[in-house]
Amino acid sequence: MRFEFAERMNKLEASVIREILKVTEKPEIISFAGGLPAPETFPIEAIKEANQKVLEENGEKALQYATTEGYNPLRKWIAERMNKTLGANFSYENILITHGSQQGLDFLGKIFLNKYDVVLCESPTYLAAITAFKAYECNFIEVPTDKDGMIVDELEKILKTTKNIKLIYTIPTFQNPTGVTWSIERRKGVAELADKYNKIVIEDNPYGELRFKGENLPSLKSFDECGNVVCLGTFSKIFCPGYRIAWVAAHEEIIEKLVVIKQSTDLQCNTIAQMDIAKYLELNDIDEHIETIRELYKKRCDLAVETMEKEFPENVKFNRPDGGLFTWVELPKNIDARELLDECLKHNVAFVPGGPFFPNGGNENFFRINYSNMPEERIVEGLKILGKILKEYL
Amino acid sequence: MRFEFAERMNKLEASVIREILKVTEKPEIISFAGGLPAPETFPIEAIKEANQKVLEENGEKALQYATTEGYNPLRKWIAERMNKTLGANFSYENILITHGSQQGLDFLGKIFLNKYDVVLCESPTYLAAITAFKAYECNFIEVPTDKDGMIVDELEKILKTTKNIKLIYTIPTFQNPTGVTWSIERRKGVAELADKYNKIVIEDNPYGELRFKGENLPSLKSFDECGNVVCLGTFSKIFCPGYRIAWVAAHEEIIEKLVVIKQSTDLQCNTIAQMDIAKYLELNDIDEHIETIRELYKKRCDLAVETMEKEFPENVKFNRPDGGLFTWVELPKNIDARELLDECLKHNVAFVPGGPFFPNGGNENFFRINYSNMPEERIVEGLKILGKILKEYL
Numbered sequence: 171m172r173f174e175f176a177e178r179m180n181k182l183e184a185s186v187i188r189e190i191l192k193v194t195e196k197p198e199i200i201s202f203a204g205g206l207p208a209p210e211t212f213p214i215e216a217i218k219e220a221n222q223k224v225l226e227e228n229g230e231k232a233l234q235y236a237t238t239e240g241y242n243p244l245r246k247w248i249a250e251r252m253n254k255t256l257g258a259n260f261s262y263e264n265i266l267i268t269h270g271s272q273q274g275l276d277f278l279g280k281i282f283l284n285k286y287d288v289v290l291c292e293s294p295t296y297l298a299a300i301t302a303f304k305a306y307e308c309n310f311i312e313v314p315t316d317k318d319g320m321i322v323d324e325l326e327k328i329l330k331t332t333k334n335i336k337l338i339y340t341i342p343t344f345q346n347p348t349g350v351t352w353s354i355e356r357r358k359g360v361a362e363l364a365d366k367y368n369k370i371v372i373e374d375n376p377y378g379e380l381r382f383k384g385e386n387l388p389s390l391k392s393f394d395e396c397g398n399v400v401c402l403g404t405f406s407k408i409f410c411p412g413y414r415i416a417w418v419a420a421h422e423e424i425i426e427k428l429v430v431i432k433q434s435t436d437l438q439c440n441t442i443a444q445m446d447i448a449k450y451l452e453l454n455d456i457d458e459h460i461e462t463i464r465e466l467y468k469k470r471c472d473l474a475v476e477t478m479e480k481e482f483p484e485n486v487k488f489n490r491p492d493g494g495l496f497t498w499v500e501l502p503k504n505i506d507a508r509e510l511l512d513e514c515l516k517h518n519v520a521f522v523p524g525g526p527f528f529p530n531g532g533n534e535n536f537f538r539i540n541y542s543n544m545p546e547e548r549i550v551e552g553l554k555i556l557g558k559i560l561k562e563y564l
Numbered sequence: 565m566r567f568e569f570a571e572r573m574n575k576l577e578a579s580v581i582r583e584i585l586k587v588t589e590k591p592e593i594i595s596f597a598g599g600l601p602a603p604e605t606f607p608i609e610a611i612k613e614a615n616q617k618v619l620e621e622n623g624e625k626a627l628q629y630a631t632t633e634g635y636n637p638l639r640k641w642i643a644e645r646m647n648k649t650l651g652a653n654f655s656y657e658n659i660l661i662t663h664g665s666q667q668g669l670d671f672l673g674k675i676f677l678n679k680y681d682v683v684l685c686e687s688p689t690y691l692a693a694i695t696a697f698k699a700y701e702c703n704f705i706e707v708p709t710d711k712d713g714m715i716v717d718e719l720e721k722i723l724k725t726t727k728n729i730k731l732i733y734t735i736p737t738f739q740n741p742t743g744v745t746w747s748i749e750r751r752k753g754v755a756e757l758a759d760k761y762n763k764i765v766i767e768d769n770p771y772g773e774l775r776f777k778g779e780n781l782p783s784l785k786s787f788d789e790c791g792n793v794v795c796l797g798t799f800s801k802i803f804c805p806g807y808r809i810a811w812v813a814a815h816e817e818i819i820e821k822l823v824v825i826k827q828s829t830d831l832q833c834n835t836i837a838q839m840d841i842a843k844y845l846e847l848n849d850i851d852e853h854i855e856t857i858r859e860l861y862k863k864r865c866d867l868a869v870e871t872m873e874k875e876f877p878e879n880v881k882f883n884r885p886d887g888g889l890f891t892w893v894e895l896p897k898n899i900d901a902r903e904l905l906d907e908c909l910k911h912n913v914a915f916v917p918g919g920p921f922f923p924n925g926g927n928e929n930f931f932r933i934n935y936s937n938m939p940e941e942r943i944v945e946g947l948k949i950l951g952k953i954l955k956e957y958l
Contacts, residue, residue: 174676217619218616229606368566
């Protein structure tokens with residue numbers, strides 16, 4: 171039988187990252203490709219304890235269906251945390267528990283986007299946000315972006331002249347893929363423009379708590395005066411990603427629509443996962459835990475930057491992040507990072523080519539480096555190999 | 565700010581069931597409303613053991629990101645189980661692990677449905693399948709259905725005369741909401757027509773293993789000669805629903821598209837949940853476990869039917885299911901089950917009115933009764949109250 175798929179499928183391809191991850195499952199590969207946290211930070215013993223307690227105290231509830239919105243003690247913890255760290259003003263009713271932040275992106279696409287609507291984003295931006303929105307057949311305009319974030323004047327030019335803009339998608343802190351952190355002026359400027367032009371801003375913040383240098387900056391949310399900034403947060407990077415527990419925090423009118431979509435999409439998140447995490451948070455000091463992650467990633471980032479400075483040719487540029495999981499490498503314009511990847515894979519080194527992070531294509535002379543996942547000695551070894559290949563290649 | 569939502573949101577409402585479930589959380593309510601399994605069947609001790617073993621033996625892997633397709637040992641178990649119970653011929657590569665069967669429905673809508681495409685279904689059909697597909701702005705045609713399932717001649721009339729039919733959605737065994745099981749002729753007939761007219765059939769089978777009377781019947785899949793029958797299965801009813809682990813089993817071309825959608829939607833299912841279930845299946849005899857569920861549901865179903873026969877007025881009809889979780893009650897035509905529900909809630913008894921199970925509306929004189937969740941004495945008590953109200957009402 172010839173299967174007839176929906177039109178939206180023509181625009182969607184398998185994720186480059188997920189496909190590369192399959193290759194990098196081989197143990198001999200030194201992979202800078204994924205966005206994987208360091209597994210040695212996972213608090214396995216504490217999770218065992220939390221799970222046992224949940225099943226002992228409340229097993230029938232933990233294994234049963236539950237409400238779509240999520241487990242209330244967890245929603246309350248999240249609201250309080252966001253109020254503290256982002257200067258927000260959420261109650262638990264502003265929180266929807268989602269199956270990873272990826273589901274938050276999908277749902278926001280689903281509730282806001284008609285075919286041909288426009289999404290504005292940084293250039294480059296998070297690859298899987300592009301595919302999440304693309305499934306709703308939208309168009310993208312990449313807002314010019316520099317080392318301080320989205321350029322406010324350029325954003326206003328686009329807002330003034332473009333019809334059917336529905337979403338402005340941003341990752342203002344330790345951006346994926348670039349590692350860039352927006353300046354305070356840009357944060358304020360973008361929030362003000364979104365308010366003035368009546369647009370929804372998504373502030374995606376998976377890495378914000380992983381700052382290992384400099385001072386925390388106010389969130390876009392903290393400049394929000396009309397409820398149009400929607401926040402995404404996740405336990406994947408401060409706890410562990412295997413549980414797939416994340417959240418959307420938003421104005422209650424938006425949450426109401428998201429709940430309708432969650433009902434039709436997957437009813438609810440894993441009950442026991444939510445209760446395990448809530449129990450872990452009750453029994454443990456997550457700030458202490460996050461501090462150990464920060465220290466480890468600082469060490470790995472410093473080492474990566476140091477090695478790249480030493481081993482990479484001079485005409486290869488890269489960012490020095492203050493936190494998060496990634497840095498971003500710029501090659502001379504004539505070099506195609508996909509071809510470079512093929513060469514590197516022959517030497518058992520992997521990264522993600524930059525092209526797919528630009529929704530409208532082009533810019534093949536970039537690639538993304540993740541420094542959180544590999545042990546230190548392999549980071550150095552891998553970047554040395556990469557440096558050697560680069561020198562031969564250029 | 566006035567939020568501008570996508571057009572698809574105009575057609576979607578919060579699920580009646582989920583909204584009623586919020587009311588029925590009060591302990592004094594005797595609820596026949598949800599589709600909740602009996603929590604006393606959850607194998608809590610065995611799950612504790614499985615979880616401890618997974619974290620001890622393989623904690624870092626269990627808490628990390630994993631492949632989109634799902635955990636291979638679990639995919640293999642599922643393929644073998646389906647080959648045994650449904651006469652299918654699947655390998656693990658035909659299986660995608662999903663976040664509940666609800667996600668399977670959403671994904672199938674997403675990969676197959678353009679706006680205004682047509683979905684054929686039983687009349688009535690599963691409420692949350694309607695909302696899953698409706699999010700892709702399709703139309704529904706309800707195929708006339710009787711006590712033996714979808715009527716084959718009626719289906720062919722529709723197939724002959726209707727453009728843009730993309731999916732035929734079916735629950736042939738212990739249907740939700742009616743409890744009806746299709747005859748073997750209907751199964752064969754529908755499969756043959758789908759083949760002849762080149763249409764995808766979804767065989768949703770959450771209850772198939774919960775037969776407590778009569779003989780197993782061959783699946784639609786067993787009559788599939790060209791790969792157009794897509795099977796949905798779940799651990800929610802034979803194990804526990806809190807994990808949200810289910811699957812789609814389909815032709816590999818369909819799985820390929822589903823994987824692309826899963827990547828853009830939520831990346832993957834909960835790693836540790838998949839590994840916990842695989843470990844549980846390794847250490848325990850699930851057939852023995854399912855047998856205890858069957859016995860319990862048989863007892864509750866018999867009791868419910870017996871009580872309804874005794875207590876309900878003669879002009880109220882209902883089905884006698886051979887398995888599954890539900891029966892379906894027909895009131896005289898002039899009675900509105902939504903109004904009856906309001907009356908019943910005053911007496912702390914709840915059920916789901918039948919109207920929302922008909923995608924094109926009408927038929928307000930039905931309601932669905934779940935008998936799996938409440939203890940026996942409350943089933944009898946609740947149905948007695950319901951009988952009394954019905955007698956006063958008619």
